[in-house]
Amino acid sequence: MPVTTYANHKGGVGKTDEVEGHAAALAMQGRRVLVVDLDPQGNLSRRMGYQEHELESRPTIAEAIRDHSPKALRASFLPCQWEPTWADNITLVPSRIELEERISEAGVPLSWQRLHKCLAPLAAEFDDVLIDTPPTIGHLLHLALVASDHVVGVTTPTYDAVRGIYRLKSFIENPDQRQGLGLRCQMIGIVINMKRSQVINHEQRTESLIAKFGDLVWTPHLPLRASIEDASERAEPPQNAGIEVRQIFDSRVGNYLKAVAA
Ligand SMILES: Nc1ncnc2c1ncn2[C@@H]1O[C@H](COP(=O)(O)OP(=O)(O)OP(=O)(O)O)[C@@H](O)[C@H]1O
Ligand SMILES: [Mg+2]
Numbered sequence: 001m002p003v004t005t006y007a008n009h010k011g012g013v014g015k016t017d018e019v020e021g022h023a024a025a026l027a028m029q030g031r032r033v034l035v036v037d038l039d040p041q042g043n044l045s046r047r048m049g050y051q052e053h054e055l056e057s058r059p060t061i062a063e064a065i066r067d068h069s070p071k072a073l074r075a076s077f078l079p080c081q082w083e084p085t086w087a088d089n090i091t092l093v094p095s096r097i098e099l100e101e102r103i104s105e106a107g108v109p110l111s112w113q114r115l116h117k118c119l120a121p122l123a124a125e126f127d128d129v130l131i132d133t134p135p136t137i138g139h140l141l142h143l144a145l146v147a148s149d150h151v152v153g154v155t156t157p158t159y160d161a162v163r164g165i166y167r168l169k170s171f172i173e174n175p176d177q178r179q180g181l182g183l184r185c186q187m188i189g190i191v192i193n194m195k196r197s198q199v200i201n202h203e204q205r206t207e208s209l210i211a212k213f214g215d216l217v218w219t220p221h222l223p224l225r226a227s228i229e230d231a232s233e234r235a236e237p238p239q240n241a242g243i244e245v246r247q248i249f250d251s252r253v254g255n256y257l258k259a260v261a262a
Contacts, residue, residue, distance in 0.1 A: 010164030011135035014193035027089035037095035045094035049081020068114035106139035157205035188259035
């Protein structure tokens with residue numbers, strides 16, 4: 001059961017959108033996908049059909065991590081609310097703002113292993129686990145990375161977002177962090193989102209990412225499209241933005257499947 005974290009040390013670059021698109025494309029292939037919303041903003045949970053008030057007084061990822069309990073994780077499971085074509089094989093671990101409370105527990109020895117302990121016993125039940133993360137390199141990202149085999153960096157072709165990818169990659173590769181946290185994950189891909197055509201900055205950033213990271217940068221790039229934002233607003237998968245977007249996610253999932261099989 002490959003576990004993959006989607007991350008950048010930069011907000012608003014399309015991490016959650018990417019998790020949604022990958023989950024939908026994998027589920028369409030009949031794979032059983034568990035998506036974990038590890039962001040206290042709860043954007044993924046909302047976009048998969050659950051408003052914040054609907055998640056009050058029910059288990060979420062916050063309790064599962066607090067108790068480092070697979071049982072509590074299972075108790076939080078919810079079906080994705082998209083139309084069945086996309087949603088049939090997707091199970092959501094939702095998030096609420098209470099997840100913020102886990103951050104202050106970062107100093108407790110081995111606290112960073114709590115998500116891994118929750119997920120490990122589920123290996124026979126899912127084909128893929130995708131983790132959406134907040135735009136920080138703190139305890140919540142540590143929890144995700146410790147539980148993960150793979151990392152996909154999500155970026156826009158802009159200066160600050162690309163810097164965020166550099167920081168993320170050097171964090172993952174730092175020998176002290178790898179040893180201290182017990183990381184085993186590797187970066188398998190970098191995806192470029194919200195690319196505008198004929199914008200010189202975007203072309204230059206894209207070229208410099210490819211020059212630096214080569215094949216790690218997956219193509220094609222996802223263009224900036226109002227229809228993608230509209231799909232998020234309506235709590236629908238990005239694939240509902242049209243055939244072009246659908247093909248891009250199918251292609252990215254092809255890269256993902258190749259990487260996780262290697
Ligand atoms: N290719 C795109 N074209 C247009 N809008 C997009 C595209 N991709 C994502 N968006 C929109 O941009 C906004 C930010 O995307 P998203 O929430 O996925 O980013 P994020 O990196 O998860 O943000 P955060 O760091 O806050 O979690 C959302 O409103 C989303 O619908
Ligand atoms: Mg997000």
